[in-house]
Structures are given as structure tokens and as C-alpha cells.
Amino acid sequence: MTWSHARQRDEEPGEAVRPDTGTKSRPARPAHPAVRALAMLAAFAGTVLFSVVLARLTLEPSAASAALVHSNLRPGHSIGAYLEGASTVEAARQLGGNLLLGVPFGVLLPVLLPPARGLLRVAVVTVVVMTLVELIQGALVTGRVFDIDDVILNTAGALLGYLLIGLRLGRAVHPRRRHWWHRRPS
Secondary structure, eight states, X not given: OOHHHHHHHHSOTTOEEOTTTOOEEOOOOOOOHHXXXXXXXXXXXXXXXXXXXXXXXXXXXXXGGTTTOOOBOSTTHHHHHHHHHSOHXXXXXXXXXXXXXXXXXXXXXXXXXXXXXXXHHHHHHHHHHHHHHHHHHHHHSTTOOOBHHHHHHHHHHHHHHIIXXXXXXXXXXXXXXXXXXXXXXX
16 A cells, blocks of 8 residues: 555545645535525625616617617727727726626626536626627617627626636635546545
């Protein structure tokens, strides 16, 4: 029997020896069910609030700007137009607002839907939802149009929110499970 097997046999179940230091570390334990339920409830309330804000910002008619708006299917076109032709305040409001509009997706999605955790999954869900919002906005709301740059900025904001807060928050509420193929027989 090798030394590493002898050490593993003397460990308590659920403990693992860290190979770099030889010290024991406990795997992350799930949060108490009441804490998880409160976190899920808060995330749900946040999602409802975010949905109301999103609807107010994107689905209210704007008859005054009906003649000024045009659909944009070329990525980067309206971003460039804001950076070159608009005032700094207007560009910051439009571009920053679209970026900030996506942040709640990156924060709330990993808490509400644990299978949606991960950078790529958050990006895909955000692209799908924001594309639907833009399509509805362009088809049904006076003075609003579909803009692919809005989808890009919203997705960038969601990824930023996920990397800054959502990743840790999702892991705190729903720790990773060890799948059967990762478990070693004793």
C-alpha cells in the first residue's frame, strides 16, 4: 500500500486531501434549505421587478421618435453612430443603459435556474430573451425598432453581471454536485 492510499483510508468521509499541501479540505456544503428558499424567493422577486422595469423601458410607445428610428441588423452600426454622432451624455445613456439592462440577467439567472449556470449558457439565454424583446418592440410598439446592437450590449451586460456577482451567488445557493462519474469507488 502506498502512502497516499494510507492517508486516504484514514480520512473521514467527505474529506479530501489537497494534493498541493497535503491538508484536508471539506467540499462545499449546500446552504441550509431555508437560506436557499429565501435566496430563490428574493431572486424571483428581483426577476419580477426587473421584468416590470424592462417592459417600461422597452415596450412603451414613443410617438415623438417614430420618424427618427430605423431598424438595425448590422452589428456595431448603431454603437458607432452613438459614439460618433451623439453627445457624450446621450451616448453614455444609450450604450450604458443597454449594458446595465442586461446585468440582472447575469445575476438572477444562475440563482433561479441552476442548469443555466455558465458563461455560455447565460449568454445564450440572454440573447434569446433580448432578441424576443427587440422583435416584439419592433413589431408592436410605435416609435421602437429592432436593433441588434441592443441585444449585443444587453448580453455583454449579462456576462458582466454573471462574472462579477452571478457566478458566486449561484454557487452559494446551488453548490456543484459531484456527478456519479466523478465519484471514485472506495
